[in-house]
Amino acid sequence: MAERMALTGNDSVAYALKQINPDVVAAYPITPQTEMMHKFAAYVADGEVVTEFVPVESEHSAMSAVVGASLAGARACTATSSQGLALMWEILYITASYRCPVVMPVVNRALSGPINIHCDHSDTMGARDAGWIHLYSENCQEAYDNTIQAVRIAEHPDVRLPVMVCLDGFILSHTLEALETNDDEAVRNFIGEYEVADSLLNVEQARTFGAFSLQNYYFEFKKQQADAMERAPVVVEQIGREYGELSGRHYGLLDAYRCEDAELVLVGLGSTMGTVKQAADDLREAEGIKCGVLKVRCFRPLPGEQIRQAVKGAAIVGVMDRAVSFGLGGPLFHEVRSACYGETVGMLNFIYGLGGRDLSLTDAKDTFRALLQAADSGEPEPTVRYIGLRE
Amino acid sequence: MAELLKKDQMKPGAIVEGGTMAKLNTGVWRTYVPMTDLEKCTNCLMCWIFCPDSAIKVSGGERHETDLQYCKGCGICAAECPVDAIEMKLESDVPPDDKKG
Numbered sequence: 001m002a003e004r005m006a007l008t009g010n011d012s013v014a015y016a017l018k019q020i021n022p023d024v025v026a027a028y029p030i031t032p033q034t035e036m037m038h039k040f041a042a043y044v045a046d047g048e049v050v051t052e053f054v055p056v057e058s059e060h061s062a063m064s065a066v067v068g069a070s071l072a073g074a075r076a077c078t079a080t081s082s083q084g085l086a087l088m089w090e091i092l093y094i095t096a097s098y099r100c101p102v103v104m105p106v107v108n109r110a111l112s113g114p115i116n117i118h119c120d121h122s123d124t125m126g127a128r129d130a131g132w133i134h135l136y137s138e139n140c141q142e143a144y145d146n147t148i149q150a151v152r153i154a155e156h157p158d159v160r161l162p163v164m165v166c167l168d169g170f171i172l173s174h175t176l177e178a179l180e181t182n183d184d185e186a187v188r189n190f191i192g193e194y195e196v197a198d199s200l201l202n203v204e205q206a207r208t209f210g211a212f213s214l215q216n217y218y219f220e221f222k223k224q225q226a227d228a229m230e231r232a233p234v235v236v237e238q239i240g241r242e243y244g245e246l247s248g249r250h251y252g253l254l255d256a257y258r259c260e261d262a263e264l265v266l267v268g269l270g271s272t273m274g275t276v277k278q279a280a281d282d283l284r285e286a287e288g289i290k291c292g293v294l295k296v297r298c299f300r301p302l303p304g305e306q307i308r309q310a311v312k313g314a315a316i317v318g319v320m321d322r323a324v325s326f327g328l329g330g331p332l333f334h335e336v337r338s339a340c341y342g343e344t345v346g347m348l349n350f351i352y353g354l355g356g357r358d359l360s361l362t363d364a365k366d367t368f369r370a371l372l373q374a375a376d377s378g379e380p381e382p383t384v385r386y387i388g389l390r391e
Numbered sequence: 392m393a394e395l396l397k398k399d400q401m402k403p404g405a406i407v408e409g410g411t412m413a414k415l416n417t418g419v420w421r422t423y424v425p426m427t428d429l430e431k432c433t434n435c436l437m438c439w440i441f442c443p444d445s446a447i448k449v450s451g452g453e454r455h456e457t458d459l460q461y462c463k464g465c466g467i468c469a470a471e472c473p474v475d476a477i478e479m480k481l482e483s484d485v486p487p488d489d490k491k492g
Contacts, residue, residue: 099404160403198406206409213405220398221405228403 002183002247009172012140012179013079013105013165014039016147018049019187020103023074023194026054026065030084031117032169033107037079059084063091070100071209073199075151077102081169082109082123089127095162096131097225098209101154101194102162104132105147108270108322109169110355118356119169121269125323125331131225133163133232134300136269138255140177142297143167145249148182151191152239158231166299168271170356182247190246229301236298253303255295256310258284262292264371265311267336268320269296272352272359276320279364291368296332304339311336316346316375318367320387322353329384346380352387363387417444421464423479424490425457431476438468438477456491 007015014036027037044053056062062078069076085106095102106124110116137143150163167173198207213221237252244250257277259265266276273295280291294310311317321330333349350367353359367387374380434454439447446462448455469477
């Protein structure tokens with residue numbers, strides 16, 4: 001039955017995977033994801049799921065095994081972080097281009113070097129062009145909810161694309177939170193059976209998977225992928241509504257918090273948005289500053305038009321990036337600014353939290369104040385700023 | 392040349408019918424041709440076992456010519472043949488009419 005439970009981010013996703021009961025999970029341990037698959041392996045050992053669990057020798061193998069299983073008609077999952085995601089790189093593109101509806105929780109962690117095990121988004125940001133759908137989670141509840149919805153989104157006939165469920169390393173993965181879980185049977189009914197038209201194992205109707213495709217066909221296959229991504233936003237919204245009916249927790253592409261009358265809006269991803277919402281509340285109450293927060297839940301496909309509508313009334317917008325594209329600035333900033341092309345709203349980029357550096361409530365308030373100052377002075381320079389960095 | 396499929400006729404994920412490689416003339420990639428002396432051949436069929444392209448034709452337990460539509464000239468058959476019945480020759484050194492596996 002639906003229950004209120006105390007779970008870490010890793011355990012909440014492992015619990016969602018237990019309820020999903022995938023046919024195949026192939027995974028390799030990596031901090032801070034390790035406990036998630038550790039927990040899931042215990043469910044396998046205890047007979048609580050029927051999953052074939054493959055403890056592979058690397059993440060490259062994990063992703064490869066999952067692609068093979070998916071093409072054979074299995075509902076297949078894996079999970080990783082940072083360097084593990086980097087090692088999956090070439091297979092990430094193959095998963096998406098073979099249209100395997102794989103679900104992969106990614107516990108966000110900085111990429112080496114210098115080596116670091118703590119949270120930033122450089123791992124998943126680097127994979128933003130691989131053809132996966134990216135859902136970011138603000139808290140453990142959302143990580144749990146996103147994992148269940150990801151199955152439906154990935155397998156939807158209009159989409160058929162893999163989904164990454166991103167959750168912040170340690171900040172969520174290792175932090176205990178009280179969250180609402182769904183009834184096992186309700187999850188089972190919600191996700192339904194996985195069905196494939198073509199299977200690697202169907203010898204009666206043999207098919208070629210992974211065919212060579214040259215100048216005369218490759219381009220059209222890529223356009224099919226682009227088309228599927230364009231169809232995905234409607235599906236993400238529809239599944240979010242259906243999940244709302246099931247759980248009482250509704251999901252969309254974005255989460256606009258107090259944006260209606262906001263003069264200052266901060267846009268960003270993941271757990272930091274919780275801190276920023278608190279900062280917005282505090283500043284509204286104590287200083288009467290009209291602050292709003294736009295959390296981008298679905299980063300791929302990027303809901304550009306919805307972002308534009310949500311922020312166009314503000315005086316100035318700050319986009320917070322927990323990653324840096326060297327030589328460019330924050331990746332989210334550049335996409336949000338591009339989505340708002342033609343609007344007169346000012347825009348600043350705040351890069352923060354690399355390698356797990358904490359962003360405190362005071363930092364979040366200071367970020368709103370920096371926006372206010374730039375708006376009041378009419379001097380939005382420099383465009384790209386760093387928060388919490390020692391000079 | 393066959394007419395190309397339209398985008399919407401192509402199955403997403405590049406899934407096509409099985410056995411498509413049989414339609415390709417991969418023998419055109421070849422640099423060396425395996426010239427086989429069937430008089431010397433003892434029908435041990437080591438070449439048939441080792442050929443990575445299933446290009447050695449066998450029927451009734453007897454080795455026949457190599458199928459040059461699929462043979463890519465890797466030379467594994469020549470290396471494995473215990474009676475040296477297969478000699479790898481440069482394609483350009485063999486007149487077209489003499490070319491047989």
